[in-house]
Amino acid sequence: MIHSLNPTMKAITIIMPAILLSFSFDIITPAIMFIYILILTFFFSKLNIKKWLFYFIPMSFFALGLAWMTMLYTDGRYATGPIIFSFLSFDIRMGSIIVSISLALRSLCFIGLSLLFAFTTDPTKFMLSLMQQARLSPKLTYGILAGYRFVPTFRHELDMLKKAHRIRGFGHAKGWRNLVEQMKQYFIPLLAGAIRKAERVAIAMESKGFTGSKERTYYTVMKIKFTDYLFLSIMLIILIIAYYVSYRLGTLNIFGHRITP
Amino acid sequence: MKNHQPIFELDSFSFSFDKHDEPSLNNVSFSLYAEEVTLLLGASGSGKSTLTLCLNGLYPEAIDGFTSGDLLYKGRSISSYPKGVINQEIGIVFQDPESQFCMVRVEDELAFVLENLSIPRSQMKQRIEHVLDIVGLSQYKKHNIHQLSGGQKQKVALASILLMDPQYLILDEPTANLDPISSIEFIETIMRIQKERRFGLLVIEHEIDDWETYAHRLIALNKKGEILLDSTPKEGFINHLQELRSNRIRVPKRYVNREIARPPSSEKENKEVIVNLKNIQFNYKNKQILNELSFLIKKGRFCAIVGENGAGKSTLLQLIAKLNKPVSGSIDFLNIPLSDWHENELYKKIGYVFQNPEHQFINQTVYDEVCFGMKLSGYSRVETERMAHQLLTDFDLLSDKWKNPFSLSGGQKRRLSVATMLHSTPDLLLFDEPTFGQDAYTISQFMRIVMQLNEKGTTIVFVTHDMDLVDSYCNHVLVMQEGNIVYNGTPKELWRRTELLERARLRIPYRLRSMNEEMTV
Numbered sequence: 001m002i003h004s005l006n007p008t009m010k011a012i013t014i015i016m017p018a019i020l021l022s023f024s025f026d027i028i029t030p031a032i033m034f035i036y037i038l039i040l041t042f043f044f045s046k047l048n049i050k051k052w053l054f055y056f057i058p059m060s061f062f063a064l065g066l067a068w069m070t071m072l073y074t075d076g077r078y079a080t081g082p083i084i085f086s087f088l089s090f091d092i093r094m095g096s097i098i099v100s101i102s103l104a105l106r107s108l109c110f111i112g113l114s115l116l117f118a119f120t121t122d123p124t125k126f127m128l129s130l131m132q133q134a135r136l137s138p139k140l141t142y143g144i145l146a147g148y149r150f151v152p153t154f155r156h157e158l159d160m161l162k163k164a165h166r167i168r169g170f171g172h173a174k175g176w177r178n179l180v181e182q183m184k185q186y187f188i189p190l191l192a193g194a195i196r197k198a199e200r201v202a203i204a205m206e207s208k209g210f211t212g213s214k215e216r217t218y219y220t221v222m223k224i225k226f227t228d229y230l231f232l233s234i235m236l237i238i239l240i241i242a243y244y245v246s247y248r249l250g251t252l253n254i255f256g257h258r259i260t261p
Numbered sequence: 262m263k264n265h266q267p268i269f270e271l272d273s274f275s276f277s278f279d280k281h282d283e284p285s286l287n288n289v290s291f292s293l294y295a296e297e298v299t300l301l302l303g304a305s306g307s308g309k310s311t312l313t314l315c316l317n318g319l320y321p322e323a324i325d326g327f328t329s330g331d332l333l334y335k336g337r338s339i340s341s342y343p344k345g346v347i348n349q350e351i352g353i354v355f356q357d358p359e360s361q362f363c364m365v366r367v368e369d370e371l372a373f374v375l376e377n378l379s380i381p382r383s384q385m386k387q388r389i390e391h392v393l394d395i396v397g398l399s400q401y402k403k404h405n406i407h408q409l410s411g412g413q414k415q416k417v418a419l420a421s422i423l424l425m426d427p428q429y430l431i432l433d434e435p436t437a438n439l440d441p442i443s444s445i446e447f448i449e450t451i452m453r454i455q456k457e458r459r460f461g462l463l464v465i466e467h468e469i470d471d472w473e474t475y476a477h478r479l480i481a482l483n484k485k486g487e488i489l490l491d492s493t494p495k496e497g498f499i500n501h502l503q504e505l506r507s508n509r510i511r512v513p514k515r516y517v518n519r520e521i522a523r524p525p526s527s528e529k530e531n532k533e534v535i536v537n538l539k540n541i542q543f544n545y546k547n548k549q550i551l552n553e554l555s556f557l558i559k560k561g562r563f564c565a566i567v568g569e570n571g572a573g574k575s576t577l578l579q580l581i582a583k584l585n586k587p588v589s590g591s592i593d594f595l596n597i598p599l600s601d602w603h604e605n606e607l608y609k610k611i612g613y614v615f616q617n618p619e620h621q622f623i624n625q626t627v628y629d630e631v632c633f634g635m636k637l638s639g640y641s642r643v644e645t646e647r648m649a650h651q652l653l654t655d656f657d658l659l660s661d662k663w664k665n666p667f668s669l670s671g672g673q674k675r676r677l678s679v680a681t682m683l684h685s686t687p688d689l690l691l692f693d694e695p696t697f698g699q700d701a702y703t704i705s706q707f708m709r710i711v712m713q714l715n716e717k718g719t720t721i722v723f724v725t726h727d728m729d730l731v732d733s734y735c736n737h738v739l740v741m742q743e744g745n746i747v748y749n750g751t752p753k754e755l756w757r758r759t760e761l762l763e764r765a766r767l768r769i770p771y772r773l774r775s776m777n778e779e780m781t782v
Contacts, residue, residue, distance in 0.1 A: 124365050142373070146363035152407065153359060157620075163584045164620035167613045168681065169605060169637045189619050192667060197360045204361035207317055207353045208421055209377035211345040219372030219385050 002045040002116065002231075007126035008133040009228035014113045016232075017239050021106055024243065025078070026253040027098060030105035032242035037112040047119040055115055063107035071100035077256050102253075123148055129222040139212035146201045150194070157193055161186050266336060267292035268429050268461050269316060274330035276308070276315055276486075285311045287486040288330070295428065298455065298462045298475050300494060303482035304509035304700045305671055309465045312482075313431045315339075316463070318347035349378065352422030356434035358414035367393075367409075367417055368402050374424045388424060396420045396450055411570055412443030419451060429461040436466065437697075440569045440726050442766040445471055467700055470513045470771065473498075483508045511701035514729070514771040533560040534596070535689055535720050536581055541590035543576060550576050552744040554590070558737065560688075563715050564722045565731045565752075568741035569766040574724040575616075577741070578691050581722070582613045595688065609638060612682030616693040618674040622666040627658055627677060630666050634684030648684070656680045656710065672703030679710065690714060692723035696730065708734065732756075732770035740765050 002010070021030055041052065072087070074096035081094030124145060131141040165185065246252040250260045270292045277284040285308040293299060293316075303309045314320040318339050321328050332339045339347060355361045364370040371389045380388070393399045396416040401409065406417060415435050422430065432451070436444035452475050455462055464472050479497040481490040489508060490497050497505070498516040505512050536558045543551040550573045558564055566574045579585045580592060583599045592599045594611070615621055624630045631652050635645045653659045656676045661669060666677055675695065682690060692711075696704045712734065715721050725731065731738055731752050738755055740748035742765045748755055755762070756769050768774075 124369065142363050145365075149362065149365065149407070160615060160617070161620050163579065164613075164615050165623060166584065166604070167582065167608055167611075168621060168623060169608055169634060170623055185623055189622070189667075192619070197357075200355065200357055200360040201363060203314065203319055203323070204353075204355055204418075205363055206319055206323070207348050207351075208374045209345055209349045209425055210373070211377070213345075215379060216376045217379050217382050217385075219376060219382060220369070221382070 002040065002120045004227075005120075005231055006133065006222060006224050006228045007121050007129040008222075009224055009232060010117060010121065011126075013228075013232045013235050014117045017235055018110055018113055020239055021109055023254050024106070024246070024252070025099055025102050025256060026246050026251045027102050027105065028246035028249055028251050029242045030102060030109050032245060033239060034105055034109050034112065036238045036242075037109060037116065041112060041116055045116065045120045052115060052119060056111060059111045059115075060108055063104050063111065066107060067100040067104035070103050071096050074099055075256075098253075125220070125222065128218075128220055132218060132222045133224065137212070138210075138214060138216060142205065142210065146205065147198075150197060153197070154190070154194070157190060158186060161189060265294070267294050268335060269293040270331070270333040270336070272331040272333075274315075274332050275328065276311055276321065277327050278324065280327055283485070285486050286315070286482075289482075289486070289488055290330075291480060291488065291491055293429070293461060293463065295461045296459045297477050298464065299478045299480060300469055300472060300476045301463055301465045301480050301482070302469065302505070302510045303489075304484060304702065307482040307484055307508075308486035309482060310433055311486075313353060313433050313463070313465065316429075316431060317351050317353055318342065345377075349425045350428045351431065352425055352427035352429070353431045353433060354415065354418045354422055354435045356437050358411045358418070358438055361418050362406050362414075365405055365407075367398070367404050367406055370406060370417060371421050371424060374421045378425065392420045392423050395423065395454060410443065411439045412447055415439065415443075415447055416450065419447075419454075423454065423458075427460060429463070430455075431463045431465075433465050434467065436468070440766060441728065441768040442569070444468075445768070448472060448475075467511055469511070470515075473513045481505060481508070481510060506701075509700050509702035515775060531560040531562075534558070535560045535562075535594065536722075537593040537596075538581070539591045539593075541577075541580060541592065542588045543573075543580060543585065544588050545576075550744055551580070551587070554744075554746055556739060556746055556749050558720065558722060560720055561715070561718055562720050562722075562737045563735045564720070564737040564739065565735045566722065566724045566739045566741060567726070567728070567731060567765075567767060572741040572765075573744045574741055575693055578613070578693055578722070578724055581689075582611055582691055583607060584613070605637075609685045610688045612679075612687040612690045614675075614678050614682060614690070614692045614695060616697060618678035619667060621678045621681060625665060626663050627666055627669070628653070628662040630677060631680050631684075634681060638685055640684075652680050652683060657706070672699055672706070675699065675703070675707060676710070679707075683714075686717070687719055689720045689722065692721070694724055694726070696725065696727055728768055728770040729772070732772055740767065 017033060021033060024030060041047070042049070071092060072090050074093075078095045078099045079093045083091045083093050084097060085092050127136075127141050127145050130136040131138060165182075170182075170185070243252065247259060247261060252259045272290050274286060274289045275284045276286040289312070301309055301312070311320060314323075315328070315332060316339075318334075320326050334342065334347060334351075362370050364373055368389060371392065372385055375385050375388060389402070390399070393402055396419055398413060398416055398420065401413065406414060409417065418435075435451075436447055439447060448471050451462075464476070466472055473494050476494045479490065479492055479494045480488065481497070483489040489504065490501050492501070498512050502512060502516060534557045538557070539555050541551055541554040542549070554577070566577060568574055576585065580587055581594075583592075583602065583604070594602065594607070599607070622630060624633055628649060631649045632645050635648060640648070650659075653662055656679070658673060658677060658680065661673060666674065669677060679690075690711075695707065695711075699707070708730070711721060735752055738748070738750065738752045739746055740755065740761070747765060748758065748761055756773050762769060
């Protein structure tokens with residue numbers, strides 16, 4: 001199960017295909033990867049599909065928008081082949097369509113990978129693993145963890161501020177300028193509160209014997225296991241297969257260079 | 262008890278945040294001993310918290326402050342100890358339960374302390390379980406800290422300090438944010454542990470009634486950060502009562518002549534209803550917060566909403582002010598449904614003072630803050646100026662009128678936040694824990710202002726934990742428990758319902774407690 005993998009290794013496993021995919025400008029390679037990511041998401045992780053769709057759908061609209069724009073304004077190098085259709089004053093060629101579909105699929109891969117990581121990783125464990133595996137300093141690790149605890153408090157604070165200002169007749173901002181003005185009004189008290197809280201937490205941590213020294217024992221020991229290497233290897237093997245299939249089909253296109261067998 | 266070596270020795274010790282500033286602690290000399298329970302008293306701003314952080318070795322280093330004189334720990338200057346050593350021997354529990362943890366779960370927070378001490382992993386589990394057993398939180402080991410109640414959070418803070426096996430423990434207003442019963446429970450827990458482990462204890466607290474019986478000694482600081490008094494509690498409270506009170510220090514109620522409570526003025530009963538709630542239901546994140554509430558408040562009442570933390574008191578107050586919308590049910594204000602009120606009109610008639618007064622400040626100066634509402638209501642310049650002057654005089658803020666609201670003291674901020682609500686005479690004023698974390702003088706000054714408003718005909722509704730306040734000012738009280746109203750009537754009647762009080766985690770006011778004691782004697 002993806003939940004039980006080591007977070008640092010998982011992060012590497014997610015980032016590597018994301019980088020390596022960005023070279024392929026064809027459809028087949030990202031399509032194969034995307035299918036694999038969906039399989040991982042739906043069959044190998046216990047995440048709430050409804051919640052996943054809640055994030056995935058809006059983000060994929062963004063990906064489609066990006067692809068649409070790419071199709072209209074394709075670089076001359078890619079805008080080859082016959083004209084398929086015309087839209088307003090744009091002539092859309094076969095090449096443009098392929099490049100934009102490829103871009104859309106790659107974006108969906110990134111979104112899928114990011115969500116897979118976010119939904120299957122406990123933030124505390126991720127930070128602890130970064131400290132234990134990636135040698136992140138304890139000062140930074142526990143600082144970030146302490147900050148993470150404040151996210152809900154912050155939201156509550158902002159809510160109270162909005163209400164307090166409404167009571168004073170400073171309610172609904174109309175127009176952009178007022179909105180910016182209003183955000184400024186919220187910013188100062190929020191910041192003042194945040195600084196005060198940060199100071200308190202820092203003092204509390206120090207008074208619990210925290211010095212930032214790297215010489216410490218660990219209660220939750222994060223280990224890299226065989227399955228972590230397995231997950232990474234399979235991910236890379238699938239990526240290689242994806243590239244190879246595309247190569248075999250004669251569609252492989254790296255940075256606009258057609259590579260055929 | 263004073264025959265062995267003191268833990269701390271202070272000899273003409275002074276501390277200032279800046280070389281040119283007035284010192285926060287001024288020429289302080291005293292010693293603290295093991296096994297002794299000491300109360301440290303002083304008004305807000307008298308340097309109590311500064312002193313605790315100096316004793317813990319965090320100041321002056323953490324903020325580049327300036328010290329003079331000597332501060333010795335076990336006979337050696339505190340600055341000569343290596344980093345982290347003092348922190349482990351002197352534990353502190355702080356006031357704010359929200360901001361003294363860095364981990365999400367109870368277990369991890371406690372492990373964080375053990376990791377800092379480089380305790381081998383094999384011993385951790387057993388130590389964590391043992392300390393949770395001591396503070397009575399065994400079943401909460403795997404819980405998330407933010408889901409615990411305030412009292413439980415403070416016990417987690419205590420547990421993490423106990424893990425370091427400290428020689429001396431400092432409690433910096435540990436119960437200030439807790440409801441009365443949680444507060445007593447915390448005090449009983451810590452005193453039980455103190456008896457077993459025999460560490461020295463320094464307690465800072467505004468409300469000291471419940472600590473006083475355990476204390477061996479009393480140290481009081483005046484406004485300038487000088488020692489005002491160093492004696493046994495009994496001696497201090499009996500012989501130096503006036504001195505303490507003139508320094509704005511709250512003394513235990515049993516040493517004060519019983520002040521005659523204002524007879525609740527139910528005689529001038531007004532028939533008109535100001536707020537009327539019918540079958541109110543409110544949910545938050547699919548969780549039911551309020552359940553089918555119905556009640557009404559009559560005009561001119563002085564009404565308190567009480568109950569333990571998380572019972573839904575603040576939510577209810579916000580519903581009345583149209584800051585939240587109920588899922589179902591109706592709220593009428595002055596016989597018109599809230600939904601029919603235009604916001605501008607409504608907030609001329611309803612004022613709301615938030616728990617944190619800073620939230621309400623919009624302008625750069627105190628003066629602009631007071632004028633803001635008047636300008637919105639369209640008063641002329643001359644009139645605005647006249648009214649602002651009057652308000653600032655009434656609220657004792659005239660000399661601070663060009664200051665930034667954020668730079669005021671706690672009590673001043675609170676007064677200003679009330680003043681900003683009075684640009685037009687409101688019919689209803691709502692307060693969310695207005696006396697929270699303030700010293701005796703500030704509270705009495707504040708209550709005087711609220712009383713005056715009430716006498717002028719403004720209906721007052723406030724959320725509080727302070728039953729003495731309810732007893733001496735209110736003529737109507739609503740008790741909430743888990744989203745329900747379990748009592749709706751006069752305070753007098755409420756104090757007789759022992760079983761109900763216990764269920765809602767309330768405590769009868771001091772006046773009646775002492776009467777009961779006298780009766781049993």
